[in-house]
Amino acid sequence: MSIINEGAVSCTKCGNRNTIQVYRSINVAENPELKQKVMDGSLFLWECPHCGQVNLARYETLYHDPLKKLMVWLMPEGEISETQMQAITMHTRAMGGYTLRKVSDMGSLMEKVLIHEAGLDDVVIEMCKYVTKMEMIAKITGKEQQEKLLATPFHFYKCQGEDEGRYLTLMYPSDGTMSGVNIGWNVYQDCLGILSRNPHIRPEDGFASVDSEFLEHFLK
Ligand SMILES: [Zn+2]
Known part of the structure; x- marks a missing residue:
């Protein structure tokens, strides 16, 4: 399932604090509208209401496409979820045919989804x-x-x-x-x-x- 929380972030230009939606997990079978937003990168961009600066949010998220059997873990450096990863690896192995990937930046998550959507390896x-x-x-x-x-x-x-x-x-x-x-x-x-x-x-x-x-x- 998709897990969407709210998170506090600071604008990189004016420093004002804002609350944004934080996608802890993205299930595109449940929320198909999120797939396009991952593919064009807009899901992680937020505009500061004070100064108009467009900022890139950096947080950990798990992208899951159950139909295309793709999971990509976006894990900015320093964050570790080894135990969770092992549990999910076991679970997906039982289902078979899954592609599991780990990336450290939003651009790479975008790229993995674009490649998989194009039917490429x-x-x-x-x-x-x-x-x-x-x-x-x-x-x-x-x-x-x-x-x-x-x-x-x-x-x-x-x-x-x-x-x-x-x-x-x-x-x-x-x-x-x-x-x-x-x-x-x-x-x-x-x-x-x-x-x-x-x-x-x-x-x-x-x-x-x-x-x-x-x-x-x-x-x-
Ligand atoms: Zn700002």
Whole structure:
């Protein structure tokens, strides 16, 4: 079920205290309207009534889509719910077919839901990001620029087109704005192939972090 409380927060601009809705758990079968708000990030934004500043709320939440069997635990750094995680892991294992993920920021929760909604595999997406980044790095000169790009986070944004004509858009910050790079469906298929030939590249059981660090661990 969805658990919605009220919480006190301070505006990052004027410091005034406000009360906002805090979504401790989000069940999108019960509250389908919340799915879109997670996918566009608006669920965690609140506007200060005193100065108009739009703030990002940071708190722990569990996103659950029972129909698509996806659970994503958004856990800002420093918060631990190991006991609860283990209990839920056991429970979902009994039901079978669940994807369980752990993320530490709102953007990553958004991304996990977008990937799952597009019917894609987030492990394959991490591989696509890596391959794309390496191709982009090979085209630029200067060690400093290359290292800067290597450290840049890439996020899945959307998948468009039909069948073999599909393409994916990845977004990344570049000189203060967001840039996009499109990759063909063949890249996704190639990465899927690499992963099926390397079955040891697999997330741990339970709520796993699948991000660039996860992949780097296997590529070292
Ligand atoms: Zn304010």
